[in-house]
Amino acid sequence: MATTFHAALENLRTTRVWKSIFRRGPAITNRTRSVAVFGNLFLHWLPVKVREKSLRARAAYYLGSLSFLLFLLLVITGVLLMFYYHPAAPDAYRDMKDLRFVISNGVFLRNMHRIAAHLMVLLVFCHMFHVFYRGGYKPPHEFNWVIGVVLLLLTLFLSYTGYLLPWDQLAFWAVTVGTNIVSAMPVIGSKVRFVALGGNIVGENALLRFYVLHVVILPLLAFLFIGVHFWRVQKDGGLTVRSKDDDGKN
Amino acid sequence: MMEKTKIESGFSSDAKKEPRRIVFITRNTSAKVKDDRGPELMTYPHLLVREAIVFEVLIIAMVVLALFWDAPLEQLANPLLTPNPAKAPWYFLGLQELLHFFPPFVAGILIPTLVLIALIVIPYFHVNVEGKPLWGEKASKRFAIAVGVTLALLLLLAIFDAWTIIVPTVLVAALLVASYYSKASSGWMGSLRLKPLSWWVMTWFIAAALCLTVVGTFFRGPGWSWVWPWGTYAG
Numbered sequence: 078m079a080t081t082f083h084a085a086l087e088n089l090r091t092t093r094v095w096k097s098i099f100r101r102g103p104a105i106t107n108r109t110r111s112v113a114v115f116g117n118l119f120l121h122w123l124p125v126k127v128r129e130k131s132l133r134a135r136a137a138y139y140l141g142s143l144s145f146l147l148f149l150l151l152v153i154t155g156v157l158l159m160f161y162y163h164p165a166a167p168d169a170y171r172d173m174k175d176l177r178f179v180i181s182n183g184v185f186l187r188n189m190h191r192i193a194a195h196l197m198v199l200l201v202f203c204h205m206f207h208v209f210y211r212g213g214y215k216p217p218h219e220f221n222w223v224i225g226v227v228l229l230l231l232t233l234f235l236s237y238t239g240y241l242l243p244w245d246q247l248a249f250w251a252v253t254v255g256t257n258i259v260s261a262m263p264v265i266g267s268k269v270r271f272v273a274l275g276g277n278i279v280g281e282n283a284l285l286r287f288y289v290l291h292v293v294i295l296p297l298l299a300f301l302f303i304g305v306h307f308w309r310v311q312k313d314g315g316l317t318v319r320s321k322d323d324d325g326k327n
Numbered sequence: 328m329m330e331k332t333k334i335e336s337g338f339s340s341d342a343k344k345e346p347r348r349i350v351f352i353t354r355n356t357s358a359k360v361k362d363d364r365g366p367e368l369m370t371y372p373h374l375l376v377r378e379a380i381v382f383e384v385l386i387i388a389m390v391v392l393a394l395f396w397d398a399p400l401e402q403l404a405n406p407l408l409t410p411n412p413a414k415a416p417w418y419f420l421g422l423q424e425l426l427h428f429f430p431p432f433v434a435g436i437l438i439p440t441l442v443l444i445a446l447i448v449i450p451y452f453h454v455n456v457e458g459k460p461l462w463g464e465k466a467s468k469r470f471a472i473a474v475g476v477t478l479a480l481l482l483l484l485a486i487f488d489a490w491t492i493i494v495p496t497v498l499v500a501a502l503l504v505a506s507y508y509s510k511a512s513s514g515w516m517g518s519l520r521l522k523p524l525s526w527w528v529m530t531w532f533i534a535a536a537l538c539l540t541v542v543g544t545f546f547r548g549p550g551w552s553w554v555w556p557w558g559t560y561a562g
Contacts, residue, residue, distance in 0.1 A: 104371055113371040120375075126367040127374050139381045146382050150389075170403045177400065188393035196389070198418050209449070209529055212458060219450035226446045233418060240416050249404035250413035254423065258435035278406060 122307045124315055131316045140204035144232075145303060147197040151235075152296065154190040162242070164288035166281045169244040194236050201232045213316070221309040224302055231299045238291035241284060252287070253279050411549045420543030421536050427551050428489035442532075449525075460521045462507055470507050477503070491542045495534035503527060 089095055090103040104113040111125040131137055161180055162172050176183035205225060208214065214222035241252045256274060260266040275282025310316065368374075415423050425434035461469060477500045484493050506519040548554030 107369060110369045110371045120371075123370050123374070125370055127370050129366045129368055132368060132374060132377065139378070142378055142381065143385055146385060150386070167403055173400050184397060185393055187398050188396065189389060191398035192389055192392055192396070195417075202418075205446075206529070206533060210526070214450040216450070222450045223447055226443070229446075230443075236418070237416060243400060244404045246401040246404055246408070246410060247399060249406070250410055251415045254413050254415045255419060258422070258426070258431065261431035261435045263432065263436075279404075 122304070122311055124311050128315065137316070138203075138207060140200055140207055144197055144200045144204055147193045147200065148299065148303065150193045151190060151197065154186055154193065155292065155296075157186055158190055159292060164242070164285050166244055166284055169242060169284060173243045173245065194239060198232055198236050201229055205229060217313045218309075221306060221313060224306045224309065228299065228302050228306060231295055231302060235291065235295045235299065238287040238295065241279070241287045242291065244284060249279055252283070412547060412551055414543075414547075417540065417544050420547075421539035424491055424539040424543035424547070425489075428487045428491075458523045458526075461524045461527060462520055466507070473503060491539050492535050495538040496531065499527070499531040499534050 087103065096102055099113075100116050101109055101112045104110045114120045114123055114125050158176075161176060161183070163169060173187075176187050180186075208222070208225065237252075237255065241248045256270050256279065259270045259273065262269060271277060273283070273286070274280070275286050414420060422434060422439065425438060428434070429438070461473075477496070481493060481496060481500075484490075484496065502519065506516065506522070509516045509520060511517040511520065545556040546553055
């Protein structure tokens with residue numbers, strides 16, 4: 078059975094339709110395998126070859142990859158949640174109740190979004206500390222580290238703007254506490270807070286602003302910076318491998 | 328044909344140039360000898376298969392988690408009913424814990440800004456590219472400076488009564504002192520002796536941030552007083 082399936086798949090890869098979609102035949106030689114990476118829009122920022130050392134699970138931990146996967150999951154579940162959500166008070170809260178009691182799998186959908194969000198913040202922090210301890214910020218990777226710091230900030234802002242959207246007590250007071258800190262900024266503090274909230278208190282304007290930031294502006298910026306981040310990894314010569322790894326001790 | 332070539336060579340075009348020597352191959356050494364990248368594998372399939380497996384494991388774990396854990400939903404937002412304590416999301420609770428000790432400007436603006444600037448300048452400020460150990464050359468002088476800076480920091484924190492930073496600071500400082508006096512050449516203490524200054528600063532930062540966040544998340548109750556996570560309080 079397995080061999081039949083395998084043979085069928087092999088045959089499929091030699092068909093004209095397959096070739097027209099993937100711009101290549103079966104990836105069986107090193108040349109066609111290279112084409113499979115650099116000839117594919119979604120993979121072309123990856124290097125064609127990777128060092129054996131950076132492939133070891135212990136060396137990579139896949140923290141960066143998993144952060145990216147969580148971002149994709151958040152986009153998918155987030156778009157689905159948008160079908161059921163009105164960024165207005167108190168409609169937003171009623172939508173949460175609908176998700177829980179009316180909509181099929183609404184609870185599951187919201188749970189996935191929530192878990193992925195918390196996990197992404199956690200993994201982005203872990204990724205940053207891991208890169209630091211491996212010396213991944215050293216030349217020629219300096220600027221990619223800075224892009225990483227921008228991505229950390231974007232992740233925190235994405236999570237924080239999303240925190241308000243359920244419009245329950247938890248959301249309202251968490252954002253009230255957070256934005257009160259902003260007004261401690263000298264001279265411009267209260268003005269910045271007014272712009273962020275669209276008023277002097279967390280109200281409907283704040284909900285709309287956080288919503289637009291959460292579903293449009295911040296995800297677009299995150300996509301942009303993630304693209305640059307990946308691209309720079311390859312352009313700067315691949316992932317860092319410590320000299321310690323070379324003698325197989327660490 | 329000859330004519331055309333002459334005309335073209337009249338312009339300083341990049342299209343055709345005399346081949347330049349870009350590498351000298353001396354005696355029996357090929358240019359590739361200096362390449363220390365180690366053995367390489369094709370991205371397709373070796374990296375992509377591993378990524379796919381890791382992705383699938385995470386998604387399965389998340390689905391299982393999402394089936395058994397429900398996202399919280401409290402009462403409708405009410406500006407007139409302040410919960411006690413009102414807490415920010417967990418990743419900002421370290422900052423909220425700082426607010427308990429320091430004035431709002433210091434805890435909410437100054438410290439986060441300094442941390443952010445420090446993170447950005449790490450690769451540019453870092454001069455110790457080879458990661459030379461802190462206890463290398465001039466070890467005794469460096470030790471004196473390290474102890475002085477740590478004591479000054481602890482004094483400053485003691486003035487503000489910020490014991491949730493004092494505890495992790497003392498722990499990291501104890502390791503620092505132990506690594507200076509240790510004679511170990513292997514094991515975890517042996518590797519600790521080889522750590523550069525940047526490692527110690529980052530480890531201290533992570534220890535302090537972790538302690539602040541955990542205390543802020545699990546051990547703070549009404550009026551930001553100390554509570555035990557297993558106890559119940561009337562919120």
